[in-house]
Amino acid sequence: MTTAPGPPAPPLLSGPLSAAYGAAFLLGGNRLGGAVTRHYGPVVSVPILGFGTVVAVTDPVLVKQVLTEDPHVLLGGQGVGPAAAIYGSGSMFVQDEPDHLRRRKLLTPPLHGKPLASYVPIFEEATLAAMATWPSDRPFSMLAASRAMTLDVITRVIFGVDDPDEVRRLGHPFEDLLDLGLTEETTWRYVLRGVGGLRWWPRYARISRELDRVVLPAIAERRTAPDLETRTDMLSLMLGARTEDGEGLTDEEVRDDLITVMLAGHETTATTLAWLFDELLHNPQALAEVQREADEGGTDVTHAIINECLRLHAPVPFTGRVTTAAYELGGHTLPAGAHIVLYIDAINKNPATYDRPDEFVADRFLHERPNNFAWLPFGGGIKRCLGASFSMVELTTVLHTMLRNGTFVAAGKPEAPVRRSVVVVPRHGTRVRYRPRKVAVDA
Numbered sequence: 001m002t003t004a005p006g007p008p009a010p011p012l013l014s015g016p017l018s019a020a021y022g023a024a025f026l027l028g029g030n031r032l033g034g035a036v037t038r039h040y041g042p043v044v045s046v047p048i049l050g051f052g053t054v055v056a057v058t059d060p061v062l063v064k065q066v067l068t069e070d071p072h073v074l075l076g077g078q079g080v081g082p083a084a085a086i087y088g089s090g091s092m093f094v095q096d097e098p099d100h101l102r103r104r105k106l107l108t109p110p111l112h113g114k115p116l117a118s119y120v121p122i123f124e125e126a127t128l129a130a131m132a133t134w135p136s137d138r139p140f141s142m143l144a145a146s147r148a149m150t151l152d153v154i155t156r157v158i159f160g161v162d163d164p165d166e167v168r169r170l171g172h173p174f175e176d177l178l179d180l181g182l183t184e185e186t187t188w189r190y191v192l193r194g195v196g197g198l199r200w201w202p203r204y205a206r207i208s209r210e211l212d213r214v215v216l217p218a219i220a221e222r223r224t225a226p227d228l229e230t231r232t233d234m235l236s237l238m239l240g241a242r243t244e245d246g247e248g249l250t251d252e253e254v255r256d257d258l259i260t261v262m263l264a265g266h267e268t269t270a271t272t273l274a275w276l277f278d279e280l281l282h283n284p285q286a287l288a289e290v291q292r293e294a295d296e297g298g299t300d301v302t303h304a305i306i307n308e309c310l311r312l313h314a315p316v317p318f319t320g321r322v323t324t325a326a327y328e329l330g331g332h333t334l335p336a337g338a339h340i341v342l343y344i345d346a347i348n349k350n351p352a353t354y355d356r357p358d359e360f361v362a363d364r365f366l367h368e369r370p371n372n373f374a375w376l377p378f379g380g381g382i383k384r385c386l387g388a389s390f391s392m393v394e395l396t397t398v399l400h401t402m403l404r405n406g407t408f409v410a411a412g413k414p415e416a417p418v419r420r421s422v423v424v425v426p427r428h429g430t431r432v433r434y435r436p437r438k439v440a441v442d443a
């Protein structure tokens with residue numbers, strides 16, 4: 001067994017080099033990461049300031065090994081540890097076992113099955129309400145429009161409210177927190193956490209207080225609502241959820257899970273919608289086929305196109321796991337405490353897996369389901385995105401509603417990706433022109 005290959009890291013220079021490699025990644029983003037993994041092979045070790053040994057993995061066989069490993073051997077919560085800076089250390093996302101799984105089980109039902117089906121009218125209403133505010137025949141940013149819309153959707157779904165003022169009041173502090181999470185300040189503060197980067201952070205403390213002021217009374221009020229048992233919003237379902245031992249979630253756990261779902265589900269879906277429009281408005285045939293499904297029914301083509309878009313433009317370019325002891329991977333021995341990075345962007349574009357890996361191929365997934373270890377926009381294993389089905393239903397419904405009620409044309413060239421903190425978005429936000437669509441009414 002050997003240590004994994006990677007850029008030079010002599011012990012005497014490890015401090016400055018780890019800072020330089022971290023800065024290079026922040027500036028060079030996925031393009032640089034992709035080049036490094038192609039150069040050194042499927043397991044690459046790089047020291048990064050604030051993280052220690054980071055080992056990037058791109059080969060599907062090794063991805064499978066990592067994702068199906070015992071969660072006590074490879075820690076998922078610690079692997080996505082940086083998220084704690086914004087999600088808070090009480091979020092299920094950054095917990096390890098057994099706490100993570102207990103919380104995950106309670107959060108699963110509200111995001112699947114009947115509750116998910118009951119959210120579809122909300123997705124439609126929110127889309128139509130948003131469209132009514134868009135300028136006709138003037139370019140605007142689909143990313144900005146989608147963000148406002150997906151915030152509206154997730155706030156309505158979580159709290160079960162539809163009064164616009166109430167939706168705004170409840171959604172506002174979450175939006176502030178997300179905006180903060182998308183700044184580079186958050187990345188730097190996490191890197192500098194060892195010297196107090198996260199301890200004194202007035203802006204975070206202010207937003208957190210505001211969140212508590214809005215969310216904790218909403219939880220307390222809902223607990224005593226006479227119709228709690230029959231309500232289908234996510235908050236009510238979370239309050240009613242019980243483990244096999246009959247245990248429920250505390251108010252603080254509910255608060256933390258609400259933050260997790262709001263933040264995990266809002267920006268990622270908005271970004272995907274913007275990328276979808278970027279691809280569709282530059283691929284007339286694909287657009288015509290999705291339009292046909294929007295008008296006549298069916299989802300096969302739309303789902304295939306969303307899957308391909310998520311492959312090419314995964315909003316979250318990586319996720320991670322942390323080794324608890326020396327760990328063997330791909331013929332190399334990783335030290336305890338190593339951060340294994342599943343390099344989603346490089347895995348999704350691995351030329352050994354995909355023909356024309358950097359091209360949008362609309363029918364790539366039309367007759368073949370994506371492979372769980374070679375298509376990773378939602379991560380995988382015991383931490384696979386809990387909102388994957390939710391976002392597929394939301395994206396399909398929103399896209400079809402938009403195409404049924406509007407015509408869209410590109411107001412710019414195909415977009416280049418740019419990283420905003422942990423999310424990769426279209427550089428100019430996907431500029432589009434929109435016109436309300438006049439649908440022929442039967443005589």
Ligand code: HEM
Nearest residue numbers: 093264265268269272316319378379380383385386387391
């Ligand atoms: C296109 C949209 C989305 C993408 C690309 C995405 C991506 C991801 C990724 C990469 C992870 C980490 C998985 C891992 O480490 O293996 C994750 C976790 C998670 N996502 Fe999503 N997500 C999306 C939408 C949503 C939505 C809509 C929700 C909720 C409504 C949601 C809730 C969650 C939760 C709760 C987790 C934590 C799961 C756990 O730790 O067990 N996500 N997501």
